Amino acid sequence: MTATPPSAAPGTTLEVRGLTKRYRSRPAVDALTFECRPGTVTGFLGPNGAGKSTTLRILTGLARADAGEALVGGIPYRSLDQPARILGVMLDARALHGGRTGLETLRLTARTIGMPASRADEVLAMVGLQEAGAQRVGGYSYGMRQRLGIGVALIGDPAVLVLDEPANGLDPEGIRWMRLLLRSFADAGGTVLLSSHQLREVEATVDRLVVISQGRLVREGALADLTEQAGTRVSALDPQALRRALDAHGIAYEQRSATELEVSLAAEDMGRLALREQLVLTSLGTTARGGLEEVFFSLTDRAAVPAGIVPAAAEQPRAADAPTR
Structure with a gap:
C-alpha cells in the first residue's frame, strides 16, 4: 500500500538553522543546522542523548529553542495556519488514547483539523488496519499502534512527515510496508524526516542522512556518499x-x-x-567505509566523550515547554 501524494503544500523544505536548546544549563542541541528537501527521505541519527528528541520537539512546536530556528516551508511550526495539513507528526504512538477505536481516533483527528470524515476510512485502509478499525486501541499490539500513529500523521494529507522510531514493533511485513509508503510519499514530492535507532532499516529506507552527536552536526549528505567514501x-x-x-x-x-x-x-x-x-x-x-552501521559508529564514537555531555535525561522537556492548547 502507498500513501496518497502530498497536496497541502508541495515542495516544502524543513530547515534547522543554528538551533540551540539548553536544559539545566547544559546544551541538548548546540548550534545545529541542516535541511530536509522535498522528494527525499532523510534519516536523523545519533546516539542516546545526542539531541534528536529535543530537535524534533522544537521542530514540531512542542518546545521552544533558546537560539536559532526550525522552519517548515520557511515558517515556524507554531505560526502555520493549518499545521497538521502541512506537517504530519508521529513522536510516540504509545500516547494514543486506548479507550477509542482506531477508526474513532482517525475520525476525531480528521474533524479536529478540518478534513472530511471519509479521510479517516481512507487512511485506515492505507495503514492496513481496516479489519481492526472497530477495536479499541488499548487492545492493539505495539506494531498496530505504530501503524495507527503513522495514519494520524497522514490524516491531513501533509507535504511533510516527521516520524520518530516508526519501525518499532513492526514485523518484517510491516517494515516493508512502511518502507514502501515513505518512498512513495517522497517520490510524490513529499519531505520525510525519520529518526530511528534501527540502522539497517534506515539504510534500506533513506536517501539522505543527518548525523548528530552531543547536540552538534557531525555529518550531513547523501547516504551513498557517506557509506561509500x-x-x-x-x-x-x-x-x-x-x-x-x-x-x-x-x-x-x-x-x-x-x-x-x-x-x-x-x-x-x-x-x-x-x-x-x-x-x-x-x-x-x-x-x-562499509555499511551505515560502520559509518554511524565511526562518526559518533563515544569512547572519548568529555565529562559534561548531556545525558539522555537532560532531553526530557520541562513543563514550561509544553504548548498550551
Whole structure:
C-alpha cells in the first residue's frame, strides 16, 4: 500500500538553522543546522542523548529553542495556519488514547483539523488496519499502534512527515510496508524526516542522512556518499604539528585515537602535505567505509566523550515547554 501524494503544500523544505536548546544549563542541541528537501527521505541519527528528541520537539512546536530556528516551508511550526495539513507528526504512538477505536481516533483527528470524515476510512485502509478499525486501541499490539500513529500523521494529507522510531514493533511485513509508503510519499514530492535507532532499516529506507552527536552536526549528505567514501587515517611523530598543519590549511579531521587522526584528504594528498610541511608520518592508510552501521559508529564514537555531555535525561522537556492548547 502507498500513501496518497502530498497536496497541502508541495515542495516544502524543513530547515534547522543554528538551533540551540539548553536544559539545566547544559546544551541538548548546540548550534545545529541542516535541511530536509522535498522528494527525499532523510534519516536523523545519533546516539542516546545526542539531541534528536529535543530537535524534533522544537521542530514540531512542542518546545521552544533558546537560539536559532526550525522552519517548515520557511515558517515556524507554531505560526502555520493549518499545521497538521502541512506537517504530519508521529513522536510516540504509545500516547494514543486506548479507550477509542482506531477508526474513532482517525475520525476525531480528521474533524479536529478540518478534513472530511471519509479521510479517516481512507487512511485506515492505507495503514492496513481496516479489519481492526472497530477495536479499541488499548487492545492493539505495539506494531498496530505504530501503524495507527503513522495514519494520524497522514490524516491531513501533509507535504511533510516527521516520524520518530516508526519501525518499532513492526514485523518484517510491516517494515516493508512502511518502507514502501515513505518512498512513495517522497517520490510524490513529499519531505520525510525519520529518526530511528534501527540502522539497517534506515539504510534500506533513506536517501539522505543527518548525523548528530552531543547536540552538534557531525555529518550531513547523501547516504551513498557517506557509506561509500573512504577515510584517510594518519599519525605523526609530532601530533601537535600535524594538527597545526591541518588547521592552517583548513582541512577537517577527527581524532580517532590518542595518536591517530582521520582526515578529509586522499592518502596521496596527505602524503604531499606532510612532505611540504616537513612532517614525519608514522602511519598513513585508507580505511574504506562499509555499511551505515560502520559509518554511524565511526562518526559518533563515544569512547572519548568529555565529562559534561548531556545525558539522555537532560532531553526530557520541562513543563514550561509544553504548548498550551
